[in-house]
């Protein structure tokens with residue numbers, strides 16, 4: 001079901017009638033060619049109130065989607081502190097891997113101001129083309145102009161899949177663009193696979209991580225998904241730059257907005273466990289706040305950040321920013337040592353992606369052992385002090 | 399100020415499990431509650447109306463029992479509520495949910511502000527708000543953590559952009575998704591409950607047929623571009639190594655591992 005424009009009937013007179021009839025300013029006419037833009041809400045006033053026959057409503061006959069018209073995987077480029085947010089590189093790495101199945105190109109779409117350095121840097125990470133919308137008015141994130149630029153890219157380039165980082169900006173922008181494209185969007189995917197027919201298989205936790213759902217968008221394009229930071233791994237930066245940068249036209253119409261950005265201030269530096277390479281995580285197995293000293297000592301010896309389960313935050317022993325899990329942070333360190341943690345799904349949802357998981361727990365049936373690579377069944381109050389002493393003595397040698 | 403708050407009823411616990419054999423959700427006897435994130439949107443709505451006058455109405459799409467969640471909003475201070483409930487709405491993904499809610503909002507008439515929670519505890523996508531705003535053709539802001547100024551044409555808000563706080567002035571009507579913990583939500587009041595019950599509960603339940611202009615092809619499972627192919631329990635780690643022994647043996651084993659992997 002869609003609006004159909006019968007171009008042969010279009011003339012100056014009925015065009016201006018139609019433009020006046022549309023309450024959303026979605027109808028345009030140029031050189032005798034009429035078009036209906038994204039502003040269209042399918043209110044059908046043009047069909048019912050406009051000059052007869054010029055725009056008609058074509059019922060039912062669902063058009064078969066021609067998937068071959070949609071080619072490539074596009075990654076939205078997010079800026080952070082004047083450089084590229086690492087989640088962007090992770091998504092480019094994943095896109096590269098996915099295109100091995102289809103042979104499609106990998107695109108990046110960069111919206112902002114002064115994006116040259118960022119665009120050039122991306123060429124070291126495996127993109128084929130970087131499409132840049134660069135304008136002073138795009139310097140700060142503003143939903144309408146960013147959506148319009150993104151939508152312009154989709155219409156011109158027609159990518160098959162679009163990957164967006166599940167940051168606060170990504171989670172605001174991706175649904176807006178997906179809705180404008182009248183397509184589906186899967187949030188917070190943790191696994192992505194590509195089928196030969198270009199269908200993107202999107203797997204995400206549902207119901208608080210108790211269940212995994214496998215989702216496809218097989219009758220619509222592009223296929224949108226968001227992915228959290230640290231879920232996938234970035235490719236190593238290559239010495240050689242490869243691919244090209246394409247400058248896109250930013251029009252005044254794109255910049256139209258009902259929002260005026262007044263100011264943006266940096267948030268004070270935060271404890272950020274999501275960046276940590278090594279984490280020592282503690283749970284209710286710890287008996288008193290004093291025992292944090294022992295944990296602090298171990299963390300220092302390992303160059304690790306301290307994190308914990310929700311009860312530790314509730315007890316006030318740890319800053320809320322150090323909470324791992326569903327209602328806390330997602331971490332993906334090279335090593336995490338979980339000490340006195342039972343392994344509730346709400347906790348493990350935030351750390352399962354770690355390269356190496358070590359768990360120390362006195363209860364051999366604790367569910368943390370189901371996600372751990374190395375499970376130590378024993379008393380933390382004995383193991384941890386012995387380990388600290390051993391490291392200090394230089395006891396462990398290869 | 400005419401404010402519409404979108405609220406959802408969610409399962410009372412997150413301990414939902416899948417039967418590993420049949421792949422079917424085990425949902426027997428799970429009770430329901432108002433999505434906790436929506437409480438902050440509701441509190442913001444009530445406090446804005448107390449300050450600037452106007453009315454708070456609430457809107458939900460869900461099964462008939464979701465009426466309970468809407469009644470709760472009336473007991474807290476909402477003026478009236480609308481529940482969109484029809485089998486034709488069932489199985490909706492984000493796009494179909496947003497579309498149906500959009501049709502509901504259009505039917506509710508004039509509004510200045512639409513408020514949503516940051517996300518739901520079951521859908522957990524945080525996407526319904528922004529999609530709805532796009533379909534309504536209005537501005538939106540997500541992760542709103544403060545309201546700075548309100549006039550009859552504009553609202554100035556602060557939003558959390560991870561590493562930055564951004565301040566922006568937005569034309570009304572617009573939609574805001576509210577961060578959690580930006581206020582302390584009020585509890586349903588017993589007095590209001592008695593009053594609501596005495597006056598007659600103002601919850602209108604609308605079916606698909608009663609929703610003017612809604613297209614069937616965009617509602618429910620049929621109107622959902624994303625399809626769930628299968629659900630399955632999260633995988634367990636297969637190549638794990640369990641170490642037993644004395645604490646000395648265990649700490650030595652761990653020390654050796656850390657050395658081998660160059661952590662010490």
Ligand SMILES: Cc1cc2nc3c(=O)[nH]c(=O)nc-3n(C[C@H](O)[C@H](O)[C@H](O)COP(=O)(O)OP(=O)(O)OC[C@H]3O[C@@H](n4cnc5c(N)ncnc54)[C@H](O)[C@@H]3O)c2cc1C
Nearest residue numbers: 283284285309310325326327328340341342346361362380
């Ligand atoms: C909606 C929702 C969201 C949630 N979000 C989060 C979240 O984001 N993050 C989070 O962490 N939790 C979250 N939770 C809470 C979660 O369900 C668990 O309650 C919590 O993770 C348990 O923390 P714990 O492992 O520290 O404590 P416990 O479950 O009490 O486990 C303590 C463990 O320590 C072991 N132990 C005790 N003494 C010793 C010893 N001497 N030596 C070795 N081991 C010992 C015990 O065997 C036990 O396994 C959430 C809950 C809900 C309902």
Ligand SMILES: Nc1ncnc2c1ncn2[C@@H]1O[C@H](COP(=O)(O)O)[C@@H](O)[C@H]1O
Nearest residue numbers: 404459514515517518521523524525526
């Ligand atoms: N079925 C629904 N009925 C009413 N509001 C909803 C519904 N689903 C989502 N919302 C609103 O959209 C917000 C985000 O939900 P979600 O995208 O599911 O995480 C919620 O906090 C609600 O305000």
